[in-house]
Amino acid sequence: MTRYDSVLDLIGNTPLVGIHALSPNPDVKIWAKLxxxxxxxxxxxxxAKTMVDLAEGDGVLTRGSGQIxxxxxxxxxxxxxxxVAKLRGYRLRVVLPENVSIERRQLLEIFGAEVVLSPGEEGSNGAIRRAEQLAAEDEELVMLFQYGNPANPLAHYLGTGPEILRDCPEIDxxxxxxxxxxxxxxxxxxLKEHKPEAKILAVEPPVGELVQGLRNLDDGFVPPIFDAAMLDRKTIVRPRESIEWTRRLLSECGVFAGISSGAAVAGAVKYAQRVDAANIVVLLPDGGWKYLSSGAWTDDIDVVEERATRINYW
Ligand SMILES: Cc1ncc(COP(=O)(O)O)c(C=O)c1O
Structure with a gap:
């Protein structure tokens, strides 16, 4: 079915595509969820859609109420x-570190969000603190708070997980x-409920280093939704490896993805090196568009790495 009533109906059901060219072993297949x-x-x-749906269901958000x-x-x-806010008639205020890349601010602004900046050197933890202050000062503001909202893992439990098992029942x-x-x-x-033998592998950057969207739990903030029992293994991937694998995704598989996708693929390849045969599914959270100004595909890798210590591309 390729006809939909709303753009929100396009969320989910993303494709799984083979990136086996990046596997060190022909018996280890790597599938990327785009x-x-x-x-x-x-x-x-x-x-975003699940958090708003549940908040509306609970009466925390009401359409037409003027809530932000x-x-x-x-x-x-x-x-x-x-x-989601645009289509449901809510205003949105986003707190983001002042040193994020230009594409991020532009996208938020063209979708109609109001942007509040937090100190760049404080990273995402600083943005969380600033948002908590704002919410405490103004009753009109409704913070859905992805780090603590059960609707965040629920969206993946109801959507991403079943899609993966449907499309790759042989997942290891x-x-x-x-x-x-x-x-x-x-x-x-x-997967623990429906395919308990499948292993769950988390990719983290080293403490104090930035890979866009990712965090090391030893950096001072453990999201309230986190439960260590869901993970079987963790692997550390550095920013430079993330850039290298983001480039290889494009040059060897034609997949144009963001930098945290490169990190996830680096983690999958490290696992692939240690086993004889497996089907690995790796989730690529976004496309490469928002990272063009980082020079990740075009500039010298040392320059890209240095630039990323000043500007928050990822
Ligand atoms: C680009 C990118 N990659 C990866 C992640 C990590 O996904 P999750 O928040 O579900 O752990 C995020 C989340 O913020 C992200 O924006």
Whole structure:
């Protein structure tokens, strides 16, 4: 069926595509779930819609009430919420670190979000603190708070997980980056219930290093939705490897994806090196469009790495 009443009906049902050319072993197949195919461009469209649906169901949000949704986000959740808020008639205020890349601000603004900036050096933790202050000061603001909202993992439990098992019933490993942890928690719980032998692999950057959208839980904030029991293994991927694998995704598989996708693929390949045969599903959270100004595909990798320490591209 390719006819829909609303753009929101396009959320989910993203394709799984083989990126076996990146596997070190022909008996290890790697399948990429292309979340960049969602209408707002990332996996976060799923949680944006589910968070708003549940808040409306609980009476926390009421259409036409003049309420303003508030969210700390370095980009994708803000963009997903901006899309849903526009179609449901809410205003949206997004708190984001002042040093995010230009594409992120532009996208939020063209979707109609109001942008509040937080100190760049404080990263996403600073954006969370600023949003909490704003919410405490103004009753009109409704913070859905992806880091603590059960609707975040629920969107992946109800959508992403079943889609993965439907499209790859032979799955042995699911691999994804860890940000809010919603993807890993939701898909992890679904697979533990329906395919308990499948392993759940989380990819984190090292403490103190930035890979867009991802966090190391030792950096000072553990999302309330996080449950360590859902993970079987964690692997560390550095920013430089993330850029390298983002490039290889494009040059060897024709997949144009964001930098945290490169990180997730790097984690999947590390796992592939250690096993004789497997089917690995790796989730690519977004496309490459928002990262063009980082020079990730075009500039010298040392220059890209250095630039990323000043400007928050990922
Ligand atoms: C680009 C990108 N990759 C990965 C993630 C991590 O996904 P999750 O928040 O479900 O852990 C995010 C989340 O913010 C993201 O924006």
């Amino acid at each position: 979340e960049g195919q969602n209408p707002g461009g990332s996996a976060k469209d799923r949680i 949704i508030l969210e700390p986000s370095s980009g994708n959740t803000g963009i997903g919420l901006a899309l 490993v699911f691999c994804a980056g860890l940000g809010t942890s919603g993807t890993l928690m939701g898909v992890g719980r679904y």
